[in-house]
Amino acid sequence: MDIKIDAFAHVLPTDLLNYIKSDFTDVIDKNPFLKIPALSDLNIRRKDFPKDVKQIISNVNLNPEDYFDGKKAAQLCWDANEELLKLVNGNEDIFVGAVAMVPMNNIPKAIEIIEQQVVPNNKFVGIQLFTQALDKSIASVEYEPIFLEMSKVDLPIFLHPVFDNNKRDNNITFSWEYELTQAMMQIVQAGYFEKYPKLKIIIHHAGAMIPFFAGRIKYTMTDQEYHDFKKFYVDTAILGNPKALELAIDFFGSEHMVFGTDAPFAVVPNGATEQIIDAINDMKISTITRNDIFFNNFLKIIRPNLFIE
Template sequence: MTTAHRIDVHQHVVPPFWAAGLPSHGGDRSGTVVPHWSPQSALDMMDTQQIATGILSLTAPSVAGWKAVERWTMARRVNEYTADLVAKHPDRFGNFATLPLPDIDNALLELDYALDTLHADGVILLSNYDGNYLAEPVFDRLWAELDRRRAVVFIHPGLPQIQGLAGVAAPMVDYPFDTTRAAVQLVVNGVVDRYPRVRIILAHAGGFLPYASHRFAQLARVFRPEADSPADILAKFKRFYFDTALSASPAAIPALKAFAGSGRILFGSDFPYVSADIADTFTSQLDAYNDLTAEERSGVNHANAWTLFPRLAPKDKPSF
C-alpha cells in the first residue's frame, strides 16, 4: 500500500456535527473555511502520499466557542467519533484527543476518559485559549497530569488576540507566530523543566522558533536577568518535536534540521485544511531534499514517530 510508510502527525478530523455547529458557536474568526472531508477522502489522500497512518486532531478553534457543559459534550462527541474511526482503521488512523479548554476541571476529566477508555494516542492543545497561553499558571494542573501520564501533546496554533492584517489571512502569518509565542513561553517560564516527561510536538516546524531560536536565547536575560543561559535555553528549545506540515520547503528544512537534528522531525500534511495538491507539494519537496541519509529519511517518515507511538511500530521495525 505504501513504500514510505509515513506517519502523519498533523492531519485533521472534521466531524460533520462539529462542522454543522461551528457557525452558531462563534465560527472560525481566522477566515478559514471548513473544508469538505470524509474518512474516505483522508484515506485516498494518504494512499497517494504514501502515508500509512494519520494521527487525527480537531483544529482551531476547537470547541472553545461552545459554553459550559456544551463544550465538554462536544469534546466528548469529537473524541468518541475519532476513536470509532481508529477502531475501524487501527493501522490507518490515530487520535489526538480534544479537551474542553479553557475549562480545566472538565479538561482533566476528559483527559482521563480519552486516554483510559478511548486509548487516544495523545492530546491536542491550542497555543492559546481566549488569549491565555499554555505556560500560564491556570494550566499547571493540566501539565502536571500530562506529565504524570508521560503524554504526547500536539500544540497547534490558535488565533492570537491581535488585530489582523488587511488582506493577510491569519493562518498565513499569525498562526506560525502564535506557535512561536507559545513555545518560547513554555521554555522561559519553566514549563518544560517542571513537566519534563511530556513529549511536545510543535505544528508547522515550530513556527519561527528554529529560525529565530538564537535571538530568543540571547535576549532572554536582557529582559529577565534571572533567565537561563543562552545555551540552556537553546537546549530546551531542542527538546520539542517539529512536524513538517507546510514546512518542508528548501528554505525551511535545512534550518529545521540544523537546529533540531533529524531525530526530532516528524512528517505532517495538514490535510484537509490544505488540499491534497498543496500537501503533495511539500511532501515532494521533502522527498527531493538531498541532505538526509537513508536512516534520517526513514526517521522523518516514520521511525521518529515510533518512539512516540509504539503501537504503530512493527515488531521487527524495518527501516523502509
C-alpha cells in the first residue's frame, strides 16, 4: 500500500446547498464556513495536493433536518449522498470514498438509507452523525436505532462536533472539543458498546479531551465506562502536535488511530494535510505503527476490499 487514506475530509454538495438556499436565503450568512472555496472548488482542492493521499469525503455541517420536515429531509439526504458519490466517481485522483448523511428527524428513513443506499454501494464507508441532532444529545434514546443498525451492518459511525445552541460562548477553538467529549461520555453511559459489540465510532479531533483526562475518567467513573472509552477510534485532525497524538495513542491504542485531516479547514487554501502528515512522521512510533495510522487501521474497520484495488 503506497497511499495515505484521509478518513475525515469535507466537501459541500452544491445541489444540496442551492436547494436549502431556495427556502433559506440567509443560510450562508448564518454559516460563514460555507464560504470556504475549497469545499466546492476542486481546482483549489487540487492545489499542492499530495499525490499519495486519497480522501474520504463527508458533508460539512449542513443538515437537512435543521431546515425541513422528516419527509423532505430524508429525500435531501438521499440526493446529497448521490451527489457525494458523483464527486468520488468523478475525482478518483483525490477522492476514494464517502460518508453518507442520514435524516435525524426521520429515523425509519435513516435506517432505510443505510440499508438501501449505503450498504449496497462499496464507495460508502459509513455514516456521519453529529454530537447533537435537533438540540438533543446524539445518545438520546430516539436515536439509538441508528447505533443498532450500524452495529448490524458492521460499518463505522463518523462523529463530528456541532455547537450547543443553548450556550452563548461557543467558539471554534475549544467548544467543539468539549461537545465531542460530552457526546462520547453520553454514548458510553448509554451502554451502547455493551449492547452492540460490533459498534465502531470514529471520533474527530483525536478524541478531544479524553486522552488528557484519562486519569480523571479512570478514577471518577466505573471500570466498565473507562474501558468503553477505549473502544472509540480517533483521527489525527488536531493541526499537528505529535505529542498530543502520542497521548491519544497511549489511551486508545495505536490500532484505534486513523489518519484524518479535516481538510479543507484551518489552513488556506485546502487544509492542514501537510502539517498533519508531518506531525505523524514526527511521532515516536515505529514504521509499522505509522503505516497502520496512514491506512491499515482504517481498512480494518470498513468492509473488506471496500474500495482499494
